[in-house]
Amino acid sequence: MTILQTILDHKETLLPTLMANEPMFNVIQKSRPSLYDVLRKSDTLQIISEMKRASPSKGLIAEGANPVEQARKYADAGAACISVLTEEKFFKGSFQDLVDIGNYVEIPILNKDFIIHEVQIDYAKAAGASVILLIVAALSDKKLKTFYDYANNLGLDVLVEVHNEEELDRALAIHPKIIGVNNRDLKTFNVDLAQTEKLAQKITAYEDIAFISESGIWNVEDAKRVVNVGARGVLVGESLMRSGDVEKALKSLQIPLPVNVKDV
């Protein structure tokens, strides 16, 4: 069985508890900028910075990291959005991390989790997220469309994640506003920025879709590779979590977009 399927099976076991309880979080209500607008209006590469303590592929990355302290560094360096992993078993995240970070910063907050049911979208909203992730590999076409519309109706932006061309075609069928190409194959853990390069042309053919590249971004050379094929943003976890100077590392990725990408 793949790790993705193992995670999804685990998520399934948690649904009855989520459904039996009202999501109750101590959230300071805020109106955040739309991630889509931030991506579309920028003329430099936008950094979606992730709070990531651990992962199935790397084990512990930064177990003791303080989410608010990490978020402060991200926000101070001009991150476009903070991605907060709320998956507990495999990533050591929590909804409390999401609440604490959201209460502290004003920028968009992505709830990074493995969504297989609407109730998880209700929890994301209640915990203060302004963006959710839908992973095409984890969903049927029907669920992808249903959850996308459900989240939009709650006022949430949606990052639709694909890894290969077949998933991209399925994503494009619902014409999402934001598409992320995950360079990590969630079934094998292989990370290759060539995935972004392979799929870029098909995505950038749609001028109204904001295109981002996810995973495996370590330095400015990586940033240049994805910018050169039209990415407006990157989702970065491990390299920022491991950095001794988060602000410098993040700022180094904020490179100018080529002129033809800036004004679409």
Ligand SMILES: O=C(O)c1ccccc1NCC(=O)[C@H](O)[C@H](O)COP(=O)(O)O
């Ligand atoms: O990171 C993993 O090992 C992983 C395994 C299985 C499913 C998802 C996984 N990661 C989620 C992500 O996509 C990344 O956290 C995110 O894109 C940041 O990646 P990175 O910059 O490489 O930490």
